[in-house]
Amino acid sequence: MDREKVLNLAKLARIEMGNEEAEKLSHEFDAILDYVGEVKKIGKFNKSDKLNKEFAVRNVMREDTEGHEPGIYTEKILNKAPSREGNYIKVKKIL
Amino acid sequence: MTPEEIRSKDKDIHAFLEVFDDAKSYGEGPLSGKRIAIKDNILFEGHKASAGSKILENFTAPYDATVIKKLKDAGAIIVGRTNCDEFAMGSSTENSAYGVTKNPYDAERVAGGSSGGSAAAVGAGLVRGALGSDTGGSIRQPAALCGVVGLKPTYGKVSRFGLIAMSSSLDQIGPITKTVSDAEAIYNVIKGEDPMDSTTQEFPISNFKFSKKIGIPKDFVESEGISDEVRNNFSQAIEKFRSLGYEIKEIKLEHLKYSLPVYYIIMPAEASSNLARFDGVRYGFHKDGKDSIDDYFKTRGAGFGAEVRRRIILGTYVLSSGYYDEYYGKAVEARGLITKELRNLFQDVDLMLTPTTPSPAWKIGEKSKSPLEMYLEDIFTVHANISGCPAISLPSGFAGKLPLGIELTADLGREDNLFAAGKEFLNES
Numbered sequence: 001m002d003r004e005k006v007l008n009l010a011k012l013a014r015i016e017m018g019n020e021e022a023e024k025l026s027h028e029f030d031a032i033l034d035y036v037g038e039v040k041k042i043g044k045f046n047k048s049d050k051l052n053k054e055f056a057v058r059n060v061m062r063e064d065t066e067g068h069e070p071g072i073y074t075e076k077i078l079n080k081a082p083s084r085e086g087n088y089i090k091v092k093k094i095l
Numbered sequence: 096m097t098p099e100e101i102r103s104k105d106k107d108i109h110a111f112l113e114v115f116d117d118a119k120s121y122g123e124g125p126l127s128g129k130r131i132a133i134k135d136n137i138l139f140e141g142h143k144a145s146a147g148s149k150i151l152e153n154f155t156a157p158y159d160a161t162v163i164k165k166l167k168d169a170g171a172i173i174v175g176r177t178n179c180d181e182f183a184m185g186s187s188t189e190n191s192a193y194g195v196t197k198n199p200y201d202a203e204r205v206a207g208g209s210s211g212g213s214a215a216a217v218g219a220g221l222v223r224g225a226l227g228s229d230t231g232g233s234i235r236q237p238a239a240l241c242g243v244v245g246l247k248p249t250y251g252k253v254s255r256f257g258l259i260a261m262s263s264s265l266d267q268i269g270p271i272t273k274t275v276s277d278a279e280a281i282y283n284v285i286k287g288e289d290p291m292d293s294t295t296q297e298f299p300i301s302n303f304k305f306s307k308k309i310g311i312p313k314d315f316v317e318s319e320g321i322s323d324e325v326r327n328n329f330s331q332a333i334e335k336f337r338s339l340g341y342e343i344k345e346i347k348l349e350h351l352k353y354s355l356p357v358y359y360i361i362m363p364a365e366a367s368s369n370l371a372r373f374d375g376v377r378y379g380f381h382k383d384g385k386d387s388i389d390d391y392f393k394t395r396g397a398g399f400g401a402e403v404r405r406r407i408i409l410g411t412y413v414l415s416s417g418y419y420d421e422y423y424g425k426a427v428e429a430r431g432l433i434t435k436e437l438r439n440l441f442q443d444v445d446l447m448l449t450p451t452t453p454s455p456a457w458k459i460g461e462k463s464k465s466p467l468e469m470y471l472e473d474i475f476t477v478h479a480n481i482s483g484c485p486a487i488s489l490p491s492g493f494a495g496k497l498p499l500g501i502e503l504t505a506d507l508g509r510e511d512n513l514f515a516a517g518k519e520f521l522n523e524s
Binding site: 006013015021028029032036037038039059060073077082089092094 | 154359377380381391395411415
């Protein structure tokens, strides 16, 4: 890992970052990745070797109906926005 | 205690970020009149919830978390919000944007984390109980360092609706209290299926009777660089269980040692994705940039602290094309192996016993220079989050004046076994 790589990752993650921090992180990541890289040593998990059935992560379905009256949460949610115009969240021009 | 009294007693500890002046009872129930604090990452309508972060400094919760609704209905009085590491990322509350919480037993030392404020508030006797959240040990580790009880329930037992998410396949809310009976009482109130969190479910209780059989992964415990005080205290705890009529069995778990590496891949991966929502557009802190995309860079660059940035970038790396299979893919496989191994173990024994932490509370600042050293603090706790199993930390004595804890882990849905053994261990009738 080097500074340039960290800066590129920060760009992907939309975080402004200076050279100094990126340099420091690159060294820390070497140590961390070396440690977590231990997982590469494990054998393969056989998918047919199923977990006990009660571990099941399952889908939760519900009727596709209106959950609540429209608009009852609009004001509550919109007034959290840093910038708004009427019932819209305001952002800078994109195009 | 009045809000003023709590504030004054908390002055040297800094367990609370805010003590509410409007604390009151909302109903009558099993927790009537009990004073409870909540971690700063749980939403309580009309009150601030900042997750210890600058990016949510002025955020007020627009709704109640399910656990808050349940506490209100049960008659609890929610007295304030407690300090924590930013977005629950840390083991010492040193990563909070609002200052460090001090250990109630020694103000020069950490209270643990990330639910350090909750544990310190209970340890200092400021509240009857507190809610924390536990992604890799964040309830149990501070509970151990502050000499109190901390429970991480089974994944899916307690709704996370209204919890500010860190790592959604690992996060769980649970109680921190002085006694196991209090932890059980709060747990019984907050647990249950919730349509707002589809991971919640009822667990069919297996037919196995509680046979007072405890497994000890001796190799694992001994190989992980634990301090002498912890080793001695752990041996004494084993003897105590023996004297209470428990059968102690040495066990070998081949994959347990991979829990921490697996954790530090899966957790940052999920955190990097969860924290993408903090964009300075919809809510929270906003810092202006030169255009729309620069707003994101500026907002997130200024709003997130060092550890949060570290984990987001690490998560971005392990999920990126070319490294995904090597890290994330492998970690998910290892997670399956660890889970299977633990679940098989609980066909044979009721509980697994380990220390909660490798050492007692350390001096503030002592471990903040090396992130990896801090991460190793979670060595005995992350297996429970990786597998979903419930685990409890119990106060087990002292190293000098610093508290120590032991940890019991049980099979999915078997909190009852943790409570039974925990009460016996702490001589609660």
